[in-house]
Amino acid sequence: xxQTPMTAAADLAPIAVVTGASRGIGxxxxxxxxxxxYCVAVHYGNDADAADSVVARIRQGGGDAFSFQxxxxxxxxxxxxxxxxxxxxxDWRPRPIRTLINNAGVTLRGPIEDFAAxxxxxxxxxxxxxxxxxxxxxxxxxxxxxxxxxxSSGATRIATPDIIAYTMTKSAIDAFTRTLAQHxxxxxxTVNAVAPGIIDTxxxxxxxxxxxxxVDQVLPQIALxxxxxxxxxxxxxxxxxxxxxxxVTGHTIDATGGSRL
Ligand code: NAD
Numbered sequence: 001x002x003q004t005p006m007t008a009a010a011d012l013a014p015i016a017v018v019t020g021a022s023r024g025i026g027x028x029x030x031x032x033x034x035x036x037x038y039c040v041a042v043h044y045g046n047d048a049d050a051a052d053s054v055v056a057r058i059r060q061g062g063g064d065a066f067s068f069q070x071x072x073x074x075x076x077x078x079x080x081x082x083x084x085x086x087x088x089x090x091d092w093r094p095r096p097i098r099t100l101i102n103n104a105g106v107t108l109r110g111p112i113e114d115f116a117a118x119x120x121x122x123x124x125x126x127x128x129x130x131x132x133x134x135x136x137x138x139x140x141x142x143x144x145x146x147x148x149x150x151x152s153s154g155a156t157r158i159a160t161p162d163i164i165a166y167t168m169t170k171s172a173i174d175a176f177t178r179t180l181a182q183h184x185x186x187x188x189x190t191v192n193a194v195a196p197g198i199i200d201t202x203x204x205x206x207x208x209x210x211x212x213x214x215v216d217q218v219l220p221q222i223a224l225x226x227x228x229x230x231x232x233x234x235x236x237x238x239x240x241x242x243x244x245x246x247x248v249t250g251h252t253i254d255a256t257g258g259s260r261l
Pocket of ligand 1: 019020025043044045046047071072073104152154155195197202204
């Protein structure tokens with residue numbers, strides 16, 4: 001069930017909208033931003049119960065949050081995203097948004113020989129087109145002096161053959177970040193990206209979780225010697241969404257534990 005906001009707390013704090021915040025990096029980011037004093041709008045794709053759990057954890061911690069659903073595969077994803085936000089936002093609706101985190105994403109794996117054109121388009125839609133459309137349709141809602149943080153990938157720095165299409169989408173996110181930062185500088189809106197390495201989330205469940213052989217292959221390739229946690233990415237996003245990072249814009253910050261993968 002979609003959760004509506006609690007008005008009292010919403011009156012006091014800036015708003016952050018986090019896409020794909022029902023689990024993984026997005027959920028950790030929503031919780032981190034709440035601890036930093038944000039009211040958090042928790043977007044999700046199809047896992048309402050998971051999104052509600054994130055809202056519940058934020059409220060248990062003394063913050064406020066609400067959840068809303070929007071499918072990012074649609075060609076009109078931007079308009080639908082904000083319509084879905086407005087439908088649930090209640091008293092938050094007229095208030096400006098300080099921070100937008102474009103986190104939702106999918107990794108579709110497979111060699112180029114077998115990679116379906118429909119998978120290519122779907123992955124581009126979610127990872128690359130939707131952030132563009134959400135920003136495009138949301139520009140008027142963003143507060144001057146606010147922040148946009150996009151979630152890229154450390155995969156853009158290296159060459160992994162079974163995620164060619166995924167890597168293309170994340171390289172586009174880096175370009176989006178650089179160029180949008182120039183466009184929004186006059187409003188003092190910072191635009192940055194975080195490029196995570198290999199993080200323990202559902203995104204990697206298929207090949208890494210419960211697969212000791214894969215873990216044994218991966219760990220020697222990571223300078224810090226362990227697979228990252230969602231919270232370790234959320235902390236970098238939290239910094240970029242804070243006043244401490246007010247003179248940082250147009251950059252992609254790697255948080256890969258020194259991964260060579
Ligand atoms: P995850 O699978 O745990 O969570 C993905 C989130 O995106 C979920 O909330 C899901 O509901 C949402 N989502 C997926 N498809 C959607 C759709 N069609 N419409 C609406 N929402 C949709 O993944 P994660 O690991 O937390 O990944 C978050 C971001 O981090 C992604 O952009 C991913 O590419 C990036 N990333 C992850 C890793 C990693 O190792 N986990 C590494 C580099 C980059």
